Amino acid sequence: MTTAPAPPSPNAPLGAPAAGPGPRTLPRPRPASAAAALTGAALLAAAVWSLIDLRINPATLADSAGNAADFLSRMLPLDFPPLAELAPPLLETLAIVTAATVLSVVLSTPLAVWAAGNTAPGRPARAAARAAIVVARAVPDVVLAVLFFRILGFGALTGVLAMGLHSVGMVGKLYADAVEQIDEGPRAALRAAGASRLQELVGGVLPQVLPSFIATALHRFDVNLRISVILGFVGVAGIGQEISHALGRLDYQRGMALAVVVLALCVAVELVSVAARRALLPGTEQRAGGLVRLAARLAPALGARRAGARDAAGAPVGTAAGGADPRAASAAAPASGRLTPRWTAGRVRRAAAVAAAGAAVLASVAAVATEAQAAGSRAPLEALALFWPPETGGIGDRLLEGLLLTVQIAFAATLLGALLALPVGVLAARNVAPNSGVAQTCRMFIVVVRGVPELILAIVFVVMIGLGPVAGTLALAIGAVGLLGKLAADSVEEVDPGPERALRAVGASGPQVFLSATLPQALPAFVGHLLYQLDVNIRSATVLGIVGAGGIGYELLNAARVQEFGTVTLITLMVFAVVMAVEALAVRLRRVAA
Amino acid sequence: MEADSRTEDTEGRDTAAEAAVAADEGTVVEFDAVTKAFGADAPALDEVSLTARAGEVVVLLGLSGSGKSTLLRHVDGLQAPTSGRVRVLGTDVGAASSRELRRLRRRVGFVFQQFHLVGPLTVLENVCHGALGGLRAPRLGLPLYPRTVRRAALEQLGRVGLADRAFQRADTLSGGQQQRVAVARALLQRPEILLADEPVASLDPESAHQVMELIRAVAAEERLTVLCSLHQVDLALSWGDRVVGLRSGRVVMDAPTAGLGRDEAMAVYSRVGAPAPAPVA
Numbered sequence: 001m002t003t004a005p006a007p008p009s010p011n012a013p014l015g016a017p018a019a020g021p022g023p024r025t026l027p028r029p030r031p032a033s034a035a036a037a038l039t040g041a042a043l044l045a046a047a048v049w050s051l052i053d054l055r056i057n058p059a060t061l062a063d064s065a066g067n068a069a070d071f072l073s074r075m076l077p078l079d080f081p082p083l084a085e086l087a088p089p090l091l092e093t094l095a096i097v098t099a100a101t102v103l104s105v106v107l108s109t110p111l112a113v114w115a116a117g118n119t120a121p122g123r124p125a126r127a128a129a130r131a132a133i134v135v136a137r138a139v140p141d142v143v144l145a146v147l148f149f150r151i152l153g154f155g156a157l158t159g160v161l162a163m164g165l166h167s168v169g170m171v172g173k174l175y176a177d178a179v180e181q182i183d184e185g186p187r188a189a190l191r192a193a194g195a196s197r198l199q200e201l202v203g204g205v206l207p208q209v210l211p212s213f214i215a216t217a218l219h220r221f222d223v224n225l226r227i228s229v230i231l232g233f234v235g236v237a238g239i240g241q242e243i244s245h246a247l248g249r250l251d252y253q254r255g256m257a258l259a260v261v262v263l264a265l266c267v268a269v270e271l272v273s274v275a276a277r278r279a280l281l282p283g284t285e286q287r288a289g290g291l292v293r294l295a296a297r298l299a300p301a302l303g304a305r306r307a308g309a310r311d312a313a314g315a316p317v318g319t320a321a322g323g324a325d326p327r328a329a330s331a332a333a334p335a336s337g338r339l340t341p342r343w344t345a346g347r348v349r350r351a352a353a354v355a356a357a358g359a360a361v362l363a364s365v366a367a368v369a370t371e372a373q374a375a376g377s378r379a380p381l382e383a384l385a386l387f388w389p390p391e392t393g394g395i396g397d398r399l400l401e402g403l404l405l406t407v408q409i410a411f412a413a414t415l416l417g418a419l420l421a422l423p424v425g426v427l428a429a430r431n432v433a434p435n436s437g438v439a440q441t442c443r444m445f446i447v448v449v450r451g452v453p454e455l456i457l458a459i460v461f462v463v464m465i466g467l468g469p470v471a472g473t474l475a476l477a478i479g480a481v482g483l484l485g486k487l488a489a490d491s492v493e494e495v496d497p498g499p500e501r502a503l504r505a506v507g508a509s510g511p512q513v514f515l516s517a518t519l520p521q522a523l524p525a526f527v528g529h530l531l532y533q534l535d536v537n538i539r540s541a542t543v544l545g546i547v548g549a550g551g552i553g554y555e556l557l558n559a560a561r562v563q564e565f566g567t568v569t570l571i572t573l574m575v576f577a578v579v580m581a582v583e584a585l586a587v588r589l590r591r592v593a594a
Numbered sequence: 595m596e597a598d599s600r601t602e603d604t605e606g607r608d609t610a611a612e613a614a615v616a617a618d619e620g621t622v623v624e625f626d627a628v629t630k631a632f633g634a635d636a637p638a639l640d641e642v643s644l645t646a647r648a649g650e651v652v653v654l655l656g657l658s659g660s661g662k663s664t665l666l667r668h669v670d671g672l673q674a675p676t677s678g679r680v681r682v683l684g685t686d687v688g689a690a691s692s693r694e695l696r697r698l699r700r701r702v703g704f705v706f707q708q709f710h711l712v713g714p715l716t717v718l719e720n721v722c723h724g725a726l727g728g729l730r731a732p733r734l735g736l737p738l739y740p741r742t743v744r745r746a747a748l749e750q751l752g753r754v755g756l757a758d759r760a761f762q763r764a765d766t767l768s769g770g771q772q773q774r775v776a777v778a779r780a781l782l783q784r785p786e787i788l789l790a791d792e793p794v795a796s797l798d799p800e801s802a803h804q805v806m807e808l809i810r811a812v813a814a815e816e817r818l819t820v821l822c823s824l825h826q827v828d829l830a831l832s833w834g835d836r837v838v839g840l841r842s843g844r845v846v847m848d849a850p851t852a853g854l855g856r857d858e859a860m861a862v863y864s865r866v867g868a869p870a871p872a873p874v875a
Contacts, residue, residue: 503723
């Protein structure tokens with residue numbers, strides 16, 4: 001404790017002008033916050049310059065409106081293939097995406113335990129796990145696909161490995177974060193009870209992270225479904241390849257029809273994913289600590305089985321399993337002598353969902369494994385050697401230009417996206433929206449936008465506006481509404497409601513409460529999300545270049561086509577360097593902001 | 595309300611509300627058979643009737659979950675009754691428009707158990723928040739508050755002994771210091787009523803003592819009407835003019851502290867058997 005309260009002094013009337021200069025009522029400027037403001041201003045300036053330089057303005061957009069009519073006439077009527085023709089590539093895509101997601105989960109779980117600060121077996125292991133995750137994220141799936149074609153040839157397995165390995169970059173990271181955020185109490189209790197390290201992880205950590213693990217896996221499934229379409233453009237079988245072929249022979253009626261099918265598939269997957277989340281994770285739809293509350297609810301459920309087993313073995317049921325036991329014991333040992341929970345409707349639903357998910361995974365893995373794989377031409381090491389050393393391929397200038405263009409697209413798209421997404425996202429937050437109708441409408445809008453794969457948007461804009469960066473920027477900007485809007489809404493809803501309540505008690509109006517209590521708490525998250533979006537956009541801008549939306553991705557595709565694998569590596573490294581630079585900036589800015 | 599001499603020297607009070615003064619001279623808070631139900635659960639408040647006169651210090655006692663917080667939140671309309679009527683400073687809280695509620699809240703200070711400061715903002719800006727009810731536009735950033743408000747905030751901060759912390763982030767302070775900042779925020783409102791919801795329950799004994807002394811001192815100096823929930827029975831008896839005991843949302847005791855024994859007050863906490871409610875003061 002520091003100084004005791006000063007003796008109360010007579011209270012001067014509020015608003016009385018004090019004579020003389022008086023004490024400072026504003027803080028002296030600090031260098032750290034000035035630097036942060038400067039960095040922010042520089043980033044904003046870069047984004048504005050990119051918008052101007054790419055000539056993204058109302059006039060350009062008006063010009064392309066004319067093309068839109070033209071485009072519509074070329075794509076209508078949509079030419080849907082018969083179901084018998086449509087089903088095989090659709091099922092193949094689903095099988096590849098499922099298997100890839102499962103692969104990433106299987107690889108990410110142990111990696112996350114190693115990479116999380118609280119569960120890592122040691123510093124070297126942690127560094128190695130972190131490095132593996134960063135590398136997985138750094139190498140684009142498209143490049144992995146190009147690599148695996150050399151080794152395995154064309155086939156489903158190529159797509160599974162490319163997507164599965166690249167997914168580890170995101171899944172592993174989020175899993176490690178989830179592990180780091182657990183409540184250490186239950187783990188300590190298990191340790192105190194004499195649990196082994198593995199018991200501690202499974203009994204004390206897993207129940208807490210399971211909801212977020214499942215949510216992350218479902219999210220990644222969704223992402224991979226979109227990516228599989230892009231991989232189709234570089235030769236992975238499935239619906240994406242069908243689109244690529246159709247567009248290649250300028251058959252827009254068939255191509256757009258297939259794009260609509262993908263769109264429907266994405267929406268269907270989203271619906272299934274929401275249903276699965278609800279069945280597997282009751283309560284996750286609630287906000288603010290829903291996961292924590294859920295973990296608290298899951299822990300006793302898991303504890304019940306253990307407690308029951310111990311009970312049956314004649315051992316004392318007691319304090320061993322941490323805080324879970326008192327409730328667990330009473331739930332597990334009613335008068336009837338029942339040792340497992342009753343089969344309530346909820347439990348039946350959960351079990352059915354688990355069984356269905358398991359069956360889908362098995363079927364997908366079986367489908368991919370039995371798929372005839374064209375023999376690969378190279379041994380793994382030999383293929384890897386093709387990619388080293390990095391080479392400019394004599395087009396170093398063009399590569400730099402392409403990289404600059406990609407970064408410009410990313411900046412411009414982030415700014416445009418933020419202008420669209422932040423207002424929508426804030427209004428979608430229940431604690432800020434003037435009424436629940438507004439919040440729900442905005443949420444719905446975000447969900448719908450999220451449902452549209454960026455690739456489809458890019459293709460539409462490319463066909464409408466023509467090849468080039470404007471198409472890519474617009475596609476990414478609209479895509480940003482889905483991601484940034486959701487992140488903004490979530491972080492606004494997650495602020496501590498206490499200060500909001502305090503300001504309401506003071507008599508502050510809704511907008512006052514938002515600006516003075518909600519926004520300051522959410523601001524660091526906003527800054528983080530914007531930089532994250534920039535990071536995502538740089539990667540996406542690279543990939544979208546592959547379908548002709550401008551930038552370095554176009555060079556990447558060309559290099560792969562003419563088998564200049566050294567150039568593919570160089571481009572990968574260049575993009576990686578830029579992404580790392582953005583991430584370093586993000587870390588610094590967040591440190592100042594938080 | 596006319597009996598409340600403190601209102602006369604402060605400008606901008608709501609004369610319309612004063613016209614509708616409750617019949618009982620000097621009554622500033624009046625609960626009349628107030629019930630608050632959340633869904634199908636047992637009601638948080640069950641037919642609560644209670645009054646507080648100007649300048650009175652009323653201490654609420656009761657187990658956690660007995661309805662103390664809910665009761666306090668009804669006083670400045672953070673919650674509306676399911677049935678019954680709450681009149682505060684002449685305003686019918688259940689029927690008031692959001693505008694009237696805001697006007698009422700300006701006159702009622704609230705100190706929360708968890709302080710509820712905006713962590714990333716400076717201490718002084720948090721105190722300035724107390725003036726938001728009287729300011730028009732939303733604002734973020736100290737420079738956007740009028741200099742007079744900042745001066746007054748600095749003064750209140752000095753009053754709670756934390757003027758030297760004005761430009762520090764609020765979340766860098768200790769719990770006791772944060773609660774003193776929260777008291778300064780409430781004082782900036784120049785409230786007529788001070789509500790405090792277990793203001794020291796989250797603090798260590800030493801900080802708790804300091805904060806409690808501070809609240810007692812300013813309440814006495816400003817002759818505030820105080821409604822404060824506490825767990826310390828001895829403190830309740832030494833400070834309060836009246837003690838109100840709640841159990842399961844019902845008023846089980848309402849008695850002046852003069853002549854009230856410790857054991858009688860403790861009976862509020864007993865789990866079995868409700869003592870006969872003491873005669874209403």
